[in-house]
Amino acid sequence: MNVLARVSGVMTNAPFMLNVDCDMFANNPEVILHGMCLLLGFDNEASSGFVQAPQQFYGALKDDPFGNQLVVLQGITRVGFGGIQGPVYGGTGCFHRRKILYGSTPGLAGVSKQDELSNKEPQRIYGDSKELIESASQITSGKIRETSCNNNLSSRVEVAERVASCTYEFNTCWGNQIGWAYGSMTEDVLTGLRIHSMGWKSAYLILDPPAFLGSAPTGGPASLTQCKRWSTGFLEILLSRNSPILATFAKQLKFRMCLAYLIVLVWALRSIGELCYALLPAYCLLANTSFMPKASEPVFAIPLALFLLSNIHSLIEYFQCGLSVQACWNNQRMHRIFAMTACLFGLLGVLLKILGLSETIFEVTRKDQQSNTNVTDKDHGRFTFDNSPMFISGTAVLLVNLVALAVGLLQLRWPVEEGPSPGVGEFVCSAWVVFSFWPFVRGLVGRGSYGIPWPVILKAVVLASLFIRFCGLEWVH
Numbered sequence: 001m002n003v004l005a006r007v008s009g010v011m012t013n014a015p016f017m018l019n020v021d022c023d024m025f026a027n028n029p030e031v032i033l034h035g036m037c038l039l040l041g042f043d044n045e046a047s048s049g050f051v052q053a054p055q056q057f058y059g060a061l062k063d064d065p066f067g068n069q070l071v072v073l074q075g076i077t078r079v080g081f082g083g084i085q086g087p088v089y090g091g092t093g094c095f096h097r098r099k100i101l102y103g104s105t106p107g108l109a110g111v112s113k114q115d116e117l118s119n120k121e122p123q124r125i126y127g128d129s130k131e132l133i134e135s136a137s138q139i140t141s142g143k144i145r146e147t148s149c150n151n152n153l154s155s156r157v158e159v160a161e162r163v164a165s166c167t168y169e170f171n172t173c174w175g176n177q178i179g180w181a182y183g184s185m186t187e188d189v190l191t192g193l194r195i196h197s198m199g200w201k202s203a204y205l206i207l208d209p210p211a212f213l214g215s216a217p218t219g220g221p222a223s224l225t226q227c228k229r230w231s232t233g234f235l236e237i238l239l240s241r242n243s244p245i246l247a248t249f250a251k252q253l254k255f256r257m258c259l260a261y262l263i264v265l266v267w268a269l270r271s272i273g274e275l276c277y278a279l280l281p282a283y284c285l286l287a288n289t290s291f292m293p294k295a296s297e298p299v300f301a302i303p304l305a306l307f308l309l310s311n312i313h314s315l316i317e318y319f320q321c322g323l324s325v326q327a328c329w330n331n332q333r334m335h336r337i338f339a340m341t342a343c344l345f346g347l348l349g350v351l352l353k354i355l356g357l358s359e360t361i362f363e364v365t366r367k368d369q370q371s372n373t374n375v376t377d378k379d380h381g382r383f384t385f386d387n388s389p390m391f392i393s394g395t396a397v398l399l400v401n402l403v404a405l406a407v408g409l410l411q412l413r414w415p416v417e418e419g420p421s422p423g424v425g426e427f428v429c430s431a432w433v434v435f436s437f438w439p440f441v442r443g444l445v446g447r448g449s450y451g452i453p454w455p456v457i458l459k460a461v462v463l464a465s466l467f468i469r470f471c472g473l474e475w476v477h
Contacts, residue, residue: 002174002180004017006127006132006168006169009163010129010163013138015097015139017096019092020092021091021092028207028210031211035205036095044106046200048203049100049106050096050097051095051202052086052087052205054074054205055093057214058214058215061381063326063381064323064327064331065382066219066223066330067223067338068216068334071318072317081257082203086196087203087204088261089191090192095205098139100195106199124171127168127172127174131159184236184240185232185233186237189265190233193237193244193247197247220384220439221385224338227338227346228349234265235267267343274343278433281404281427282400282433283404285427285430291426292425336437341391383439385443391452393463396464398433398460401431401433403464440452
């Protein structure tokens with residue numbers, strides 16, 4: 001992305017930039033006009049540092065079986081960010097003021113990284129290209145000369161080739177204080193966070209028809225790979241010096257915007273709680289104990305009400321976005337699966353990086369194209385598997401809960417002495433986990449790419465056995 005910023009700087013002095021992923025295209029012929037209206041339609045340009053369009057997809061499978069179309073997240077949650085400092089930068093379908101990428105702060109014409117870093121020469125900031133330095137200076141100062149880009153085209157191409165080289169940015173501020181930010185797999189969110197921390201705001205571009213369309217990953221491996229990369233990058237940001245928590249105190253990020261960023265940055269950390277909640281009812285069934293009140297006790301109404309209200313609230317959000325009950329359930333179960341597979345491995349990857357034992361690796365998401373939007377073949381929405389270690393944890397959680405339900409039913413048939421035995425709540429919670437992992441249930445009996453590979457199952461059996469051994473199985477006498 002920094003190559004794009006540098007090349008555009010020597011090829012044109014346009015004050016705005018549009019970046020779109022290679023698998024996306026402009027779907028609305030007036031998208032540029034609408035984008036410019038938001039960039040130029042405010043009295044204070046600080047209110048529209050960049051304009052972000054939501055990611056929407058062509059050929060999308062009905063009811064979002066893999067939970068990666070993010071309709072509710074973008075249609076409700078991110079729209080709500082507009083009341084603070086605006087939506088986060090999503091990496092594609094976004095119009096930027098180019099001077100922001102060169103380090104300009106809002107409301108101070110002519111202030112750039114050259115002024116803020118007075119002890120550094122322009123070459124130390126932008127590199128040794130005179131054309132790029134001149135272009136950046138004009139953009140940040142707001143004094144663009146019409147004749148500045150009317151030079152010989154061939155010479156401009158030569159300059160563009162030089163600044164596009166990977167070695168050009170060595171010993172410069174690219175990726176650190178100007179351009180797209182380095183240091184995270186989700187460099188888009190990190191760049192948007194830096195822009196918001198400088199005091200800029202952003203705007204959301206929601207059009208009908210959609211502004212841009214792209215392709216969403218299908219199948220289990222691709223969906224989990226994408227989620228793992230996101231959760232890894234988000235946690236890298238949270239634990240870095242660019243954390244929104246620090247930016248709230250040291251920079252111009254609003255407290256509520258900090259909370260908005262934390263909604264997505266804690267994805268990897270959420271795996272700990274999700275894993276505990278998934279294993280707790282199984283533990284109670286295996287160890288002949290309980291953590292919930294009995295159904296006959298009045299206090300049982302509290303967890304029941306929380307469960308119902310949470311799911312009703314989710315249904316209302318999906319209905320507001322024009323989605324079905326099936327889409328809501330698909331997304332809810334995929335959230336459970338993502339949390340205990342991809343997000344968990346994202347957390348482990350960052351911990352290994354902090355300990356100096358490993359480095360995080362950028363994994364490209366494979367996106368298979370769909371031939372049409374009305375896919376009738378049921379296998380298009382069926383979960384697929386491979387030998388990825390990410391499937392081990394999910395399979396282990398499923399096996400533990402299947403064994404726990406079997407043990408719980410046997411205990412009902414042959415009860416042991418009186419004590420804090422599990423009740424309806426533990427059975428329902430464990431069954432809910434099994435239903436959430438229903439794609440894995442089908443994978444246990446599936447074949448080919450639709451079946452969980454035996455090496456994964458065997459490793460999951462080992463983990464499940466260790467957990468069952470830890471539970472002690474007090475019902476056995």
